[in-house]
Amino acid sequence: MKLDSKTPSGPIEQRWTKHKFDLKLVNPANKRKYRVLVVGTGLAGSSAAASLAELGYQVDAFCFQDSPRRAHSIAAQGGINAAKNYRNDGDSVFRLFYDTVKGGEWRARESNVYRLAEVSVNIIDQCVAQGVPFAREYGGLLDNRSFGGAQVSRTFYAQGQTGQQLLIGAYQALSRQVGLGAVKLHARHEMLELVVIDGRARGIITRDLVTGKIESHVADAVVLASGGYGNVFYLSTNAKGCNVTATYRAYRKGAGFGNPCYTQIHPTCIPVSGDYQSKLTLMSESLRNDGRVWVPKAKGDARAPAQIPDAERDYILERKYPSYGNLAPRDVSSRAAKEACDAGKGVGPGGRGVYLDFADAIKRLGPNKIGERYGNLFSMYQTITGDSPYEKPMRIYPAVHYTMGGLWVDYNLESTIPGLFVIGEANFSDHGANRLGASALMQGLADGYFVLPYTLGNYLATAKAPKVDESHPEFKKAADESTAKLKKLLGIKGKRTVDSFHRELGLLMWEKCGMARNAKGLNELIQQIPALREEFWKNLNVPGSDGNLNLALEKAGRVADFMEFAELMARDALDRDESCGGHFREEHQDEEGECVRNDDKYMNVSVWEYAGDGQAPKKNVEPLSFEYVHPAKRSYK
């Protein structure tokens, strides 16, 4: 596998400008001759599909939900970063770039991260032009708040539903193009296979989830914007439908998978309440602007929080990280919570929880001001738990939230399969080993609005691939394979439901490849996953048929891919024998429990190459170098 990052040279602040000029263009009359498929309609997919259609390409957009507006970007709460420096607090493109590289523990490509910071300012302009109702101050200008891992306020927000507002903006732009006939929308369609012809991505196979029909879609380029794989853990903050199928199928067809072990555990989620639990609910990081994280100093202190005097509380983040305090980055904060609970100081049933307390902020600012900032999050918490955060501190615990790993892409966002582009959370991305809060929305929209529309044109202008159609044997083969797989799943007629397998896999992953990992556990995991997978294919029971809406069958197909992908993740976690960001190997920590990296050996991207069923995947390496942000110990003390 050849890994050419195609990173431009020269001063970092000029690279993207120079690169854009060097990219070949497609003239407007020719654009309409090209068809592009966009899989997924979250922030990345919707913004890309709309922007490409505006340029004149024929676009087909696919989502498994009933409407593009349902994609899980909708659930992002806190905000979106941009280096506008509207607060006059010392922000700049370079500072956002610096914070992101440091936040990711020097495991992302400098040129990409700089470009992300550079276009961040355009995103806010674009969204406002679309009518996105960001929070404003009384003077009519945009408001900002702070997020973890930064000492400036650069986060734009719309109460606790920034994701919804940004996605509606992108969805409206997409809908406009659908109305104009420039985008063909395929809702309730799931991609089952990528079709590669003569080494290039030339289309996909989908299933119409309502009629069960298997369809072939031919194109000149394919864009995957299918999100992350956090649901490999079963319980996560992801929506129930989020899955790895699109990216994993592409991996099997030759796309390199970058850093699958990098997963983000978000520190502030509502704790698990029982074994029937179907998902975990995030409480936005923005709450840490005013909320203080604490546990009782004494082990097993069962008093009500209000009965515990200040002197007997341990404000863990403020104590451990005085300069960032409660706004320490996510990986660091999650580990601090786990450490406190492991030491027996956790609160609530099972002792897996810490307090997030607003009492001081309410005293300082009054309940109205706090309600204005976090009203909908507080009521969401109360709806789920029955407790009011105005009266009692929230109880929170870390949960799987985001995956930094994904399909490897070059500077043009093109995977190792020519013509296959990957954007948003689906690619291995600009976040390195840990993503900072409010940067996922930024990256999704940066890729879709401002990067892909340039780089995809260059591919189409230079590829000059011959025309193909659905009758090509590769399409027929892929469609037949997809049908056969569905029939196989339906034909097992065993005893266990899909969910029971998914839960078991998730629990294994959480225990051995979750917040803390070690070689012994990972080695066991690599034995256990294939055994579970074997049972899955022998003892699964999927009632119903493949000729209509069958939710169990959809789920079975997704879990089948998770069963394979989980092993790849475990192998990567075992192979990366260091701790960095979200990847915490217990063998590599200092006396205070902080990550110890091994830059000599692992300052690189691990890119996994599919080698066939039953074969260990092959590891390729893209070395990383840092000219501007010099690697150092990542400290938030």
Next chain:
Amino acid sequence: MNLKLHVWRQSGPNDAGAMKEYVAKNVNPHMSFLEMLDVVNEELQSKGEEAIAFDHDCREGICGMCSMVINGLPHGGHRGVTTCQLHMRHFNDGDEIWIEPWRAKAFPVIKDLVVDRSAFDRIIQKGGFVSVNTGGAPDANALPIPKKEADQAFEAAACIGCGACVAACKNGSAMLFVGAKASHLGHTPQGDVERFDRARAMTMQMDAEGFGTCSNLSQCEAVCPKTISVKVIAELNRDLLKAQFKGK
């Protein structure tokens, strides 16, 4: 607690469909309504029966996918929550619960509790946007927007497009949904430019999709999980009236 469920089962769009009885055993009060159904479905499937089909995704009240009429009220009738946010602590041991899909001409049933809401997408495609292409937007702070206006835009933009308003309306009207989009964009200067064309285009599409007219009974506001006010309907009507005078 144990519950008796009456659930609408319909194998496909052309099937007549009927209520069917199920028992939900050992329901934990902390479960969400959908988690309670998950447990029922696990049991059905382990007996080789097909699960009750229902739409759901984010399970935190924001994607707008879940859509059930519970005891006659969309999302169960608790103020400001979607079905996925409805918890079983609101029910008692021995309760009987009737569960049905959204009922409206413009939302045909696909299967069991799953309906086709693509009519909403087609309404937005007709005008629920600002006609601005990517690139070339002026600086975000170039145009101040009074906080009050921005807040009103936000309140309307909180609509998640679930369709509860339509399901609650005796006419199956989509006026709250359409009004919310008109109000969201109408309260921003960027959206103001096309407000009359937008109001007309979206309303015409709404009629074409078979949604009914508004009788001002406000049932839509009562069940809206985002508590969107019927004042957005008044705003839409005002825009429609003005559009006529302006010859749009």
